[in-house]
Amino acid sequence: MAAGHFGKTSDIKTQFTVRDGTYRQASRPSFDRIPRSPSNALRIPPIRASFLNLKGAASSSSVQERILFNIGRDLFFYPFPGLDKQVDVTRPLDKRVYKGTYPTCHDFNLMTRSWESVQLIIGFSTGPVQLMNPIRREVLRLFNEQTLIDKTQAMCIKWVQSTEAEFLVAHRSGYMYLYNAELPCSSHPPHYAVTKQSGDVIVSHNKSKGKNPVCRWRISQTGINQFEFSPNLKLVAFASQDGFLRVVNYETYEVVGQMKMYFGGLLCLAWSPDGLYIAVGGEMDVIVIWSVVDRQPVAQGEAHRSWVNVIRFDSYLYGHAGRRLSVWNDDGGGGGGGGGGSGDEDRDEGDEEEAVNHDGLLQPVKYRLGSVGQDAHLVLWDLFEEDLISGGVSSKSRSLLRAARQLSLHGRSFRTPTTVAAAAVANHIEAGNEELTVTATADSSSSNRVDGEDGSDSSGLVTLTASVMQELNAVSPLVNKRVSSDYVTDLIFREECAVIVSQDGAIRFWARPKCTDSIDAASDEGKQQDQPRTLAEQAGSNGRDDSPPGTVV
Template sequence: MSAPAFGDGNALLAPEKTKDPNKRRKPKNNMTKSNSSFISRVIINEAFSKKLSDRPSDGLFAFANINRAFQWLDLSSSTKADYLTKILFTKAHCLSHDVNLVTKSPSHIDIIMGFSTGEIIWWEPMSQRYTRLNKNGVINKTPVSQIRWIPGAENLFLAAHMDGTLVVYDKEKEDAIFSPEEEETKSNGEGATPKVVDHYREINVLKSVHSKNQKNNPVAVWKLSNQRINALEFSPDNRHLAVVSEDGTMRIIDYLKEELVGVYNAYYGGFTCVCWSPDGKYVLTGGQDDLISIWCPSETTLIARCQGHQSWVTSLAFDPWRCDERNYRFGSVGEDCRLCLWDFNVGMLHKPKATSSRQRGSVSSRLPMLHRAETQGTPASRLRSDSVVSAADGDEENRINHPVEPLSRTAILPPVLTKIADKDPLSWIEFTEEAIMTSCKTGHIRTWSRPSDSPAQTDS
């Protein structure tokens, strides 16, 4: 079943109709002629137009934020390092960016970038036009740790700010000074009941997507924590959001309903990265404890911990070309410069260690994940990431907040491959059909060819 659109039912969020539905709206300002103090310099390849016209239709673009520079690369080019565009920013560092897969076409790409100053840029590289949002931190002054387009949306994107707040923006709306709304309603009909905000809970809706006040940004604001959000990822069915934080928690949120579904705690320290399996059954988290955890949210169960890194895990990704209904392959990279590959299968669900990982007397692991939202009215104490509080008392809060599992009760998974992939700490991993791609913190992007019948291949 396809998920409804985010904000469905709120007519104020519907994109304006254009005369030509195939013609996309572009940002207001020309970046090459900008006199903004935010942008230091824009360098466009002298053969820009020729390179675009000559490239294959199935070629890959890459976008990379490196220090105070943002680069647009063509991976189908014989000279991959020759950027199509390079933007230098005066003081701010771009910390995260994302491409809108709904609006992309051979002549249009919508990109959002989040900066260390809290500001956001919407950029359309084909026309070199841009718009600044959250200018001077008018909505939130803290850095943007991660930014993502909301699945299926043309205009809406989600920014994770380092004060523990998630903010939904519309790329075409003007900004306004934000003040939390006292009463939020989740119904558009008459007699709508106010949404109760419990300040002891793990999510605090400061502005709902269903608010009638949608003239300006922000569209919605959710306060999750007083510590920084490190990463977030939407589920493949576009119904849930996994958010990991410096406070050592992973939160599963039904973002369509703006409700918390579950809170899972790290063994030690904060979580640094997160990703969903292609079928949405499993969630991976990497953390400051050098471990990768495999979670099954529908069973509220920790399946296994993966040991193989010798420092913080920085990025995770499933390999969709090596996953089926029973077997899963994923990769990870870390501060230890290692690239690790891992395999697991559904048979692990039946291992004694995995099934006994629930503490005695705890809430049944078979309770469907989506039913947990019903217990949200009960105040939940904030459990530390190293808490050993038992769920034996069966309190309602434990239906949502799941304490840390001891290592002795958890299956341990070793990597099937581990390799020193760079001399500098690694920061990103992604799979393509032909290769595994990694990047390091000094700006090298490496493409590792998959094994084939030909003689051994090395990284290109």
């Protein structure tokens, strides 16, 4: 997309107000002036960021967090002091410059991290994978160095969190490989023996024991854009360029569900914090919510004007942190957390009305979802229980949900269809069962899927045609704001902020409502002592360049 398609720079927002308060773009830390190596702008892969929280800090005053990101041929590793301090961009903890290839994806090993050492895996545009320790600036091992395993770009790379040494790499070829960091690669192209085939997924193991890769997954005839493990690490979901969402049991290799976009590739996905739903986005410019319980789509949202690059659930507003947003229809409006005045020009009108149903009852937000894309916009979505009920039984289920809220006002408990299904599927997965056949309705004793009536075939595959999309629950965006001068490549929700990364190299930190006051105070206090300096002034202050030398792959 050309830069002119993004509109005027003045359209870029620096704050917006939603139900839980006002989000503001923090002025610090800033990574805007990082010196970079020359790169071909047309070949630069998407810029991604990873955060690392170290264990065993030397003292309470030590900066325990790190941030790592790739820009062109460079890979940067910096301390992350939080939102109230600046970072000297001329002094990274480590910087790598690669020749002949670009870093495309990376992931930290959270199982073995410590103050002295951390394992980082990096995938490259030409296929190799590097294992290194950025704290000690050591390259530990190279995998697929001669591209005998796969010659295509590494698209997504992740450590297997249930182990300390295994990691997965997905490639543009449609294959995903399991590596063991302690094993060497074969000196010749590996040979495989098929272990399991389930639908389109074929899993094969390396015939050479004790060599990498341990096994190979054939997921798609086209590239794998992203894969993610479920919160309990038993299922893995794949978003591929052929438009498919595939959900596979990681232990048995069985395909337990799949869905296909009507056209275009599927670029991104995210699991809900409780593992009951998967949100996807891609080249159809819409987001779709897929139910793990029903194995079918239940909702869709239209807001983006171009491809959706990244989608994330905000687990700090629901799930792990145990917090839930709620809006009450009273004379005081609907603010759930304050932080923004009624005169804010960026307030989205109608937020309160959308959050309360036609009966005027309490409507808790079940999930907060964020998406970013090629249109340089950030879109936030609040999902309610009513949005996640499949269309065929929505009438009675919606009535039950309204009754549940009414009873909750009088201090009485009520098990809604969704909560019953949630408990059932959690127990089902924990028991190790492969098939998920629990129905998320209280008025039907059979599955909601009827062949031919909902776009599904005899195998349960649902294709999102125009008619199927019209039958899904329509979700309205909570916020739709332009936040960048270039298309957005990454979105990360943290406890204190949301991190937005764009292809021009800008990394923006949006402070949550509870942090905005402290950020403003810190900004005022540091104006005198943190006057911005040019890179030439910063370099001249010490008379030398302290950036570590680059590594050539």
